[in-house]
Amino acid sequence: MAVGLRDEDLARWATRTGVRVALLLLLAFAANRFAGSVIRRAEREVVETGDAHGHERRKRAHTLGAAFGRFVSGLIWVTASLVILRELDVDITPVLTGAGILGLAVGFGAQTLVKDMIAGVFIIAEDQVRVGDAAIVNGIEGSVEEINLRTIVLRNLEGVVYTIANGDIRTLANRSKDYAYSVVTLNVSYDTNTDEVIEAVQAAAAEVMKDPALASAILDALDVLGIDDFAAAHVTMRFRLKTLPLRQAEVGRELRRQIKKMLDARGIRMPVPYGRLPDTDR
Known part of the structure; x- marks a missing residue:
């Protein structure tokens, strides 16, 4: 054959x-x-x-x-x-000719895809967010795992993965670019000396800055923002420490622990919420 x-x-x-x-x-x-x-x-x-x-x-x-x-x-x-x-x-x-014609047809029929890819180019070129950043995209918070030309991929604290088309992004907040702040809010009673509270928080911050594991993450001295608000039963005071990106939570936890120790050592107590007890005689 x-x-x-x-x-x-x-x-x-x-x-x-x-x-x-x-x-x-x-x-x-x-x-x-x-x-x-x-x-x-x-x-x-x-x-x-x-x-x-x-x-x-x-x-x-x-x-x-x-x-x-x-x-x-x-x-x-x-x-x-x-x-x-x-x-x-x-x-x-x-x-090549067929690819050109197909590309033209796809261009008309896939305008959303083209919009997503153009948006992806601008996100990368403008350095809006990077892989590893902590970001909030359209109200969804998580760590950036991938940045593609068409999509951005986030994973939240529970491990849930979100894939968002770049062209659908309306708001993008980067929580880990250049630096971050660990903000501490304290409510103190009206009869408490606020200067003593400031001294206690400054002493707590000094202890945190001595910690070898955290010293390199702190970029500046404690920022005393002062009295932020007056409420019915307490005064609100606010402080913050400037840290490296993604280290603010770790620094904040240790700062709060030290603040608790310093306040206890000075006999300063936080105001206890109270309410009116019901009248049981009626």
Whole structure:
């Protein structure tokens, strides 16, 4: 029975076209790996310092590196696919023409997708948020796990993952850019000397700043905001410490613990809520 290809033709194809196709695949794979390696190395070498600005630059480099890496990988494989098609004697002109027509049709039919991708480009280019940041997007709070051209992915404290289209983002609050504040609010009774309260809180802050585990996270001295409000049974006082991003909660917990110790040592008590007891004689 006759076959379409003779052994000589098959061997000739394998030694010429087949070898070239295999080399192109290997070259594309190597280029992809090399590009990924260069991007990862660039991320590691962006900053060598451990200060706050270095931490911010590392997060931005990771975000840009992930987005750029996906773009370069896609470009390499698309280019390799077109070259391989030409090696297989496939006329790619109709493919490119069809891709152009398809792209035009998709452009009309997928305006939302285009809007999402343009919004994603601006989010990345304007450094609005980075992978690892604590952010609030459209009222949803969580840690940023991924920033893609089309979507942003958040994971909240319960582990729930939210995927939000970039074009649907109306409000975006970044809680971990450059620095943060640990804010402490104290309610003290009217007969309490507020100057003594301030001294107690300052002493507590000094103890926190001596803690080796927290000292590097505190960027400035205690900020005494003073009396913030008057209520029926107490005065509201407010203080804050400037910290590294994402360290404010840790610093705040220790600061509150030290404040409790300092207030107890000075005999200062917080006001106890009271209410009128019901009249049981009636």
